[in-house]
Amino acid sequence: HRHAFNGTKLNQLILKDNKNLRRIHNDALRGATGPDVLDISSTALESLPSYGLEAIQVLNAMSSYSLKRLPPLDKFSSLLEAVLTYPS
Secondary structure, three states: OOOOOOOOEOOEEEOOOOOOOOOOOOOOOOOOEOOOEEEOOOOOOOEOOOOOOOOOOEEEEOOOOOOOEOOOHHHOOOOOEEEEOOOO
């Protein structure tokens, strides 16, 4: 949902192996601090939200074959490591 994590401090957001997860609302991370680590490995996500990615230092998206679009690289201003299985 919109602002699902508003006011929350997230160190890690681990959504790994959630085969039914297809979408994260574009504003779900608005108002949250973090996450530093986002793991969406083995999910059915088709895209990532455009907002709330600035604090991510580690992005894990292994075996996320439905992930067809990534936000512009400048949205990941703190990214240090990305592990992806990216179909295109």
